[in-house]
Amino acid sequence: MKNDFKGIQKCSCQGNCSHLLSRRGFMRSLLTTVVSIPLLEFAQPALSANHHAKALVLSCIDFRFMTAEQQFLANILPQQYDWTALAGASLALSGFPHEAESTAFLDQLDLSYKLHSIEKVIILDHEDCGAYASLIDPNLHQNPEREYQVHSDYLNQAYRMIDHRYPNLDVELYFVTLESEFQLVT
Incomplete structure (x- = not known):
């Protein structure tokens, strides 16, 4: 040319x-x-001054629970949360399957806190989790009491990690059953 x-x-x-x-x-x-x-002209910048989130939600990637989780969250935090999903949810914070999962969550937590002024973190573990089965025991779901205890242990470990980093944030821990019951873990 x-x-x-x-x-x-x-x-x-x-x-x-x-x-x-x-x-x-x-x-x-x-x-x-x-x-x-x-x-x-209609595009609005994503400035924290314009919007705040009440919480950052961490769930597992398992699609079987998405609808129930969305309904549960709609009842307690109508459209006012950031959401991230990692295989195993609380298990990912222990570095499963790689330390990068824990780092990724902490990066998301930092951003959610800084950009959206979150007040709490909600972690949703669930029954019959493949990530837990692959790391802990492939038959874990066959013993409901043990399964709940293992999840409870990892959820509380995640709580301590978040509380250490952000002591001013509330942290709510839930174990979700296959029947879509949300059990508060303490």
């Missing part, structure tokens, strides 16, 4: 090539630009 004296680029192949911008292509790109610029 070379520049014409009027600032218009011309192709050295005398206009017989397909890469030149056609009049229709030019009009289409112009129309897209004209339509999209006014839409940018």
Whole structure:
């Protein structure tokens, strides 16, 4: 391509090539630009002064519990929470399957605290968790009392980690059953 004296680029192949911008292509790109610029006026910056979250929620990645968790959270924190999911939830904070999971959660906690002024952390572990089965015991779900105790231990370990880092935050721990019962863990 070379520049014409009027600032218009011309192709050295005398206009017989397909890469030149056609009049229709030019009009289409112009129309897209004209339509999209006014839409940018509606975009609002994500400033913490504009919105706050009540909590950061940590759940497991298991899709079987998503609907129940959303309904539960809607009752206690209607659309006022940040949410992150890691396999095993509280188990991830112990570094399972890699230390990076714990680091990732702590990074999210720091950001949620700084950007959205959260007041609490809610951790949702659940029954029949594959992450727990792979680390602790593949038959853990067959002994409900032991399963609850193991989750309770990891949930409380997560509580201590968060409390050490942010002693001013409330931390709520829950164990969710397959029947969508949310049991508060103390």
